[in-house]
Amino acid sequence: MNVLFNLGKAPRRPAFALAALSLAAAVSGCSDTQTSRASEPLSHQMLALMETKGVAPSSPMLIRGFKKESELEVWKMRSDGSYVLLKTFPICRWSGQLGPKRHEGDRQVPEGFYSITPAMMNPNSHYYLSFNVGYPNAYDRAFGATGGSVMVHGICSSAGCFSMTDAQIADIYALARESFAGGQHAIQMQSYPFHMDARNLAKYRLDPNMPFWKELKKGDDHFAATKRDVSYAICNRHYMFGAQAQPGASLDASAPCPSLKYDVQVEKQVASLEGAEKAEVAEIVAKGEHPVRLVYKDGAQNPVFANQIAEVSRPDALVPPVEVALDDPHGRLGAKMRRVAAGRNMLLVAEAQAKTKPQAAPVLAASPSPMSRISALVGNF
Known part of the structure; x- marks a missing residue:
């Protein structure tokens, strides 16, 4: 199984993207009302925001999610191929705990790197609008992960999804739609347990998930160094960020990695970031930061929504997480x-x-x- 991801700047093939979106709509059998939702133009406010950022509606986009902070970032590509943060959307509801999703029904929001294609857009969603994030990916399947249909959607109800308000998903869906119409073949989605900064790495350093989170941190560092889609290979049940297989080599998510090649300059930048982060973590720990693990009753929501959303899934579970000392x-x-x-x-x-x-x-x-x-x-x- 060839598992290699390097999305880069998408070729401009509007016909391909629009055809895929049309196929998704046809398969879903969407109603006139739902089709209208899915085709709503970008708001004047969003267009004005893109103008200030120097990006076009048709330019490729990238999504980054952070569970603990309940934030979903949308980035858009500039003319030089680098991404700029367009907008941070507060997440209305996510469920489960910090850590990866492993099986159907565990209510976990996945963590890892995923690829969203035009066929994953759902204009016929019961949750206003939605799109699939691509779980399980090859990495998840290598660990025997089960389940699927993990979405970014509206209605503020989560059983393992990134749940937004209807107004938010309307914006995000339209942004994705325009990127696909502009020729982007796949939107990279990076899902993290939290912002991968020194404070969080120090505080949760003894969490059982930390070996996995350190692996994701490599991907975060690659994005910080380049502000471009992060290329990665999946082999030997690991993400290999910045890696590409040598010509003729094959990749399998569960098999040993073949010979891989890396961009030397990017790796130097990443190493520099890692060194600075390591020193900062050491400093924070030296000042007495005690290791803890966060335990949620069932996920959380961004504080901006507290007492403002009338209908939300499991409101009884929306209590502050408990810090368990480790x-x-x-x-x-x-x-x-x-x-x-x-x-x-x-x-x-x-x-x-x-x-x-x-x-x-x-x-x-x-x-x-x-x-x-x-x-x-x-x-x-």
Whole structure:
């Protein structure tokens, strides 16, 4: 099975995209009212926003979702091929917990990289309008994941979907429709547990999902470095971000990876981002950030909707998540980090004193870097 994704800038083939959208509508047997919803023009406000961002309605788009923050970002491509953030939509409802979706009925919103095609657009949705995100992908299937029909839709009701208000999905659907009409073959959707910043990585560092989240962090770094569709291969049950198979090599999501090639310049940028993030995580942990795991009753919604939406799924579950304290395997990591931090402070004082006493410099120079000790304790972030 060849599993390689590099969407890039879509060729301009409006006829292909429009035909696919027409086929989706024909298969769904949409009514006149629903067809009208799906064909509503972009609002004057959205057109004005695109003008300020220097993007066209027909340009390709990219979507990024963040569960903990309940946010859905829509990015549009500029003339140079890079993406700019167009708008952040607050998510009205998502369900489950932080972490990937693994089976039908677990109420989990998926996490990973997905591809939305014109055929996945549903103008006949019972949830106002909707489109499928493409779960399960090859990575999910390699882990035996089951289920499907994970959507971005309206009505503020979620059982494993990204649920928006009707007005929001009307905007997002129209943006996708125009991108497909402009020739984009597939919209990349990146779904994350949270914003992949140093604070979250430090706070949730001992969550059982962290090995998977570190893998997604690589994709996030590639997007941060390039602001373009992130190319990736899936093999050996891993995402290989920025990778392409060598000519003649085949890829299988469950099989060992063949020889892969990378863009050297991009990898240097990513390595630089990773190094800075690792140092920042180490600093946050050294200051006493305790590891926790968030436990939701059943997902959440963006705070802007609190007490404003009359009909929402499982309103009884919309309570703040509980932070469950975690500890390292031996129960000593936090204390050790605090000792290192205290030692660092003592060393900084000694270094300041050494500036007025040059004879002490050789002794201090022999001491290992305190930040290097902290980084070693924190681990591979």
